[in-house]
Amino acid sequence: MRGVRKTTAVGVAAEVGPFSRFRHPQELMGYSGTVPSEHSSGGKTKRGAITKTGNALLRRLVVESAWSYRYRPSLQGALKKRQEGQRAEVVEIAWRAQVRLCGRYRRLSATGKQRPKVVTAIARELLGFMWSIGTEVERQLAAEADAT
Secondary structure (H helix, E strand, O other): OOOOOHHHHHHHHHHHOOHHHOOOHHHHHHHHOOOEEEEEEOOEEEEEEEOOOOOHHHHHHHHHHHHHHHOOOOOOHHHHHHHOOOOHHHHHHHHHHHHHHHHHHHHHHHOOOOHHHHHHHHHHHHHHHHHHHHHHHHHHHHHHHHHO
16 A cells, blocks of 8 residues: 555554454544544534554554655656555555545645545545455455465
């Protein structure tokens, strides 16, 4: 994925453990503390800043990676080389992430949101794509283990 090199990937994998322990990507987002706080009473719902109650290292890693989605989607250089030999499903998920997150960054920035808030929103969604890749790889590895 764009913005995720070896150090970030190892850090995320170490902090998360098996991705399949989260039934849904929102659970992983909550674990990282990148979800908005909420103040609800009766029929009113007000959302605030992110909770920051989760794993701080994981949150920092994905926020740093999210800054790379400021640029338009492309597949060249080191990213292209890193994707060589990867499973087609993983590469497809990574491309969808690039397209969606870049577009979301541009839309949120165009509305006048502050850049750090935009990047935090992108980081939250990036975690969802990481969950998707992680669970896909775990599923494929389990299928390969069962076949042998």
